[in-house]
Amino acid sequence: MPRFSLFILLFLLLTRPLVYGQENSGRKFTLSGYVRDSLSGESLIGASIVINGKGRGVVSNTYGYYSITLDAGRYELSCTYAGYESVRISFMLDRDLSNNFLLSPRGTTQEEVVVYAKRKDGNVTQAQMGKIDLAMSQVKSLPVLLGETDILKTLQLLPGVRNAGEGNAGFYVRGGGPDQNLIMLDDAVVYNTGHLFGFFSVFNSDAIKNVSLIKGGMPAQYGGRLSSVLDIAMKDGNMKQLEGEGGIGLIASRFSIQGPLQKDKASFIISARRTYIDALVKPFVPKSSSFYGSGYYFYDLNTKVNYKFSDRDRLYLSGYFGRDVFDFKNNQRSFSANIPWGNATATLRWNHVFHRKLFSNATLVFNNYNFAFNGEQNNLSFNLRSGIRDLTAKFDMDYYPAPAHKLKWGAQITHHTFKPNLFSGRSDSVDFTPNNASRKYAIESGVYLQHDWELGEKWQLNTGIRYSSFAQTGPFTDYTRDADGNKTDSTVYRRGSTVKYYGGLEPRFTMRYSINDESSFKASVSRNNQYIHLVSNAGSTLPTDLWVPSTLNVKPQLSWQYAAGYFRNFSNNKYETSVELYYKKMDNQIEYREGYTPGLTDPEEEFVFGEGWSYGSEFFVRKNTGRLTGWVGYTLSWTWRKFPDLNEGMKYPARYDRRHDLSVVSAYELNKKWKLSAVFVYGTGNATSLPERFYIVNGTLTQEYSRINKYRLPSYHRIDFAATYTPVAKKPSRITGSWVFSIYNVYSRLNPYFIYYDQTGSAYDGSLKVEARQVSLFPIIPSVTWNFRF
Incomplete structure (x- = not known):
């Protein structure tokens, strides 16, 4: 109370x-x-x-x-x-x-x-800091890997945003982990954003209308994450006429169709994409190979319909369904595996205008992410499943009482079902299902109010307050253990009863002071609570990573972020420039304990907890108009972690710590037929742990590793190039097309993916040699894509 x-x-x-x-x-x-x-x-x-x-x-x-x-x-x-x-x-x-x-x-x-x-420009006039909107036309014109346009890889070219590794679609914002980004597609949270083990994102650019990234001072309407908000809106569908578009690339093809169900009243869009890696590789795998019959593919399906009942009411129904499927067969060992994973979302929204000043939106969301491993060898079969399922209801109101004021308030409630590790199997006629007590349930809720207020032409304030709560609920059994880890007692919680409750206020404040029409100073401070966590052994988001809730033993993550910046535009907003400084403190960070290996135990029994902090500066210059457009982004930053149970309690750089990060992006319209684009990226090498000493124990080479992330991999850099050719039709045609020729990693830089140690010779005769070897994924890769539209 x-x-x-x-x-x-x-x-x-x-x-x-x-x-x-x-x-x-x-x-x-x-x-x-x-x-x-x-x-x-x-x-x-x-x-x-x-x-x-x-x-x-x-x-x-x-x-x-x-x-x-x-x-x-x-x-x-x-x-x-x-x-x-x-x-x-x-x-x-x-x-x-x-x-x-x-x-x-x-x-x-x-x-x-x-x-x-x-012309006024939001870069200078709006109080919101760290917000960048991407135009889909610009995303589609940039060079890409294997011809696949990727929103998340374009975001990695912005200051304060870094990639999760060579070619990977995962990203980190201002020192936060991959789970600290709130990624939403039409209000539905997307928990796994990667196809092909993270090398491509799940977002089909043909189905996307708008992409907004907020990396600092997020408004109070957003909650549940510490670092950033990526709000992606799907197209509604053409209300005027039927149209389609698509593309055929090296590894995947896509097709979208949209149009009116009833002109100016109802519309639809259907967009699909599928890779054919399996079909391309199959002819080159001989039938005698032990891997014949193995394969991999992914696909996406975006759908949306909307209906305008009146000028005051409109209904939207949108959905996304995507899957990756990896099949492995080894005929020589009678072993096979089927590994599917993916997201399914459905969003129902109703807009209603109560009166001219009051706009409302009611939303229902279903979200389901699943990963499965199904294996079979001889008479033994087993499967392992993990995932998270959400049911969400929320209501938001926009109120416009005066030109200098805007109010927004709302509430949200989500029922979570977590499945971190569910195991079952069968041997001959015997079924076995060990105790799957790791399934957990929770209810997350939040209420918020935010007020955008212009105090004359010089000052603008965006103030907000959010109260969020999270309750782990039954059914759940809490076990008491002795010093050896054996269960000695238990407490049973019935379905719906509260196991553990967390909650807290999250104040948000941003301000803008206009120095003149072309420049302004901005500052922000925000507090965020995060109640669900992604725990990973790897450096990028993989389908095997686990989403776990806050529980009796796992506390919510907390953060305070402070930011300030100077924003200046030139030549009537032809050029945008900004310099931002930030500091972020994060508590209750989670990692696996040292020496952890995945098993059948509840994952939270293997967690250790600590703190993190990051700070840095971001520099951004963008040219918006003219034949030559693009931007230069540079980030100088530090990201640290400190865990009492890791690294002897000493602080260490996070694996996504990167001192220098530079991106240069350009696009040039040569003429009506040709448009050229290029990207150059440079980054300090990833932090990593390496063996420092080697011992021979009973004839076996044993390694002693350094402190956590003591060393750096070589620096990362590459240049990509693309040319888009759009033929000019001699006479009007219903179908138009363009060709995109792209080269990834033009000078074939062998960027390090990881380092391993190769052992040759024998320890017994003194010929043993241990050499460090670098693994690189992508040399120079050309690609071509044909895009069409009708």
Whole structure:
């Protein structure tokens, strides 16, 4: 009860200036509506609607809705969105009005739409720090590995974001682990983001409309993670006409189709992708091989339908289903294995406009991630399963009482089912199912309020408060053990009863001070709680990694992050620049104990706990317009971990600590047919542990390892290049196509993936030699992809 009272008190403090201002205001009216693509009817997220001459405005929300309340009078408004022609309207506001902005993509209009007011840009004007929106056109134009466009690999080129390893789609943000990123696809959490053991992401770019990364000072509407938010929105489907697109690459093909179910009222999109690695490799594996019949493939399916009941109500139903399947057969040893894993999500959302100032969204989400290992040898069969299943309900409200204020509040509740290790088997006619007590249940919930407040043209504050809670629930049995680990007693919790409860307040604060129209200073502080954890023995996100909840023995992760930055734009926002500094402290970090090997025990019995911290600076320069576009990002950072039970209690660099990280990204439009792009990346080598001493014990070579991550692998660098050729049709054609020629790792740099020690000779005759050898994955790799659209 005291916590709830504190939440109400903070609510009143945050909204008191707003209420006071409304009580003393004159006659006001509201202009509201949606911002949409004029060709497809797609809503545009984050479009800026600015009052010309006033320097104030609003931003369209996740569904393209905006609302602005002003004193009666005549106004001019400009609506801008990256990659689209700006639109200006002039109107007399003497009553409540509705207006939908229809923006045309650049290149589709015959005449340039001129906006006389100076364009405002969110890089300088918005208080939100560390937020980057990616245009899908830019993502698709960059060089890629094996012809597969990848959103997550593009994110790795941004400052403060580093990759999980050579060619891997996993990423780390400001010193946080891979589980500390909240990754959502249409409000559904995606727990495993990688195909092909992490080398490609699960996100099909043809189905994606918008990608937003927030790496610092996340708003109060987001919770459950420490480091970042990656919010990905799927396309809604073309409301105007039927259209399709796709591509044929070296290892995979994809196809999407979208169109109206009822013009301007209902639409759909279906997008599918499948690799054919198995079909390509099969002819080269002889039938006599012990591996004949083995194979690997992955596939994705994105679907979405939406229906507009009225100007006030709209319903969305979206889903994603993806699978990786690895089959292994060894005919000589009568051994076979089937290893499938993947995600399935479904999201149902209802938008309702209560009145022009109040927009609501109700959401139901189902999420299921599973990993399975099914093995068979002779008369023995066994399977191991792990995963996590969620059922989520949430409700959010956007309130626009005045042009200088926006309120957002909501609540969320999620029921988790965790399956860290479920084992069963059969030998001849005997079934065995050991005690699978590792299955756990939990309820996670949160309520929040955030207030965006402009205090004149100089100051803007984004304040927020979130209260989150997490309860491990029954059925569960807690065992008491003696010094040898033997069970001596137990406490049984019934279904639905509370085993352990955690909760806490998460304040969020960001501010912006405008120095002038082209530059501003920003600062933020945020506290985050994280109740679920990914525990891994590897340096990247693999399907064998385990998601585990906070329990009696596992406490939630906690963090405080502080950030400050200077933001400056040049040449009417043609160039964006920024410098950001950050410091992040993390408590209750989790690792496996030293010497741990996977078994059938509850994984949390093998955990050790410690702390982490990271700090650094990020430099970013981006050119937004012209024939040459791109960016340069550089990060100087330190990431540390300290565990009393690891490394003799001394601090050590995290495996994803990287001192220097540089990315140079460019795209050049040579002419109407050719567009060129290139990427250069450089990074300090990964921290690693290596053997320092070798001993011969009973004729066997034994290694003694260094302290954790004492050494560094050689530095990582490469150049990628791509050229996109789009033929200019001599006469109009319903089908258009383009060719993308890409070269990954142009100068064939053999970047280290890991190092192992090779042993030759014998210890008995003195000829034993031990040599360090480097394993590298990708030399120079050319690829070609044909993309089509109709």
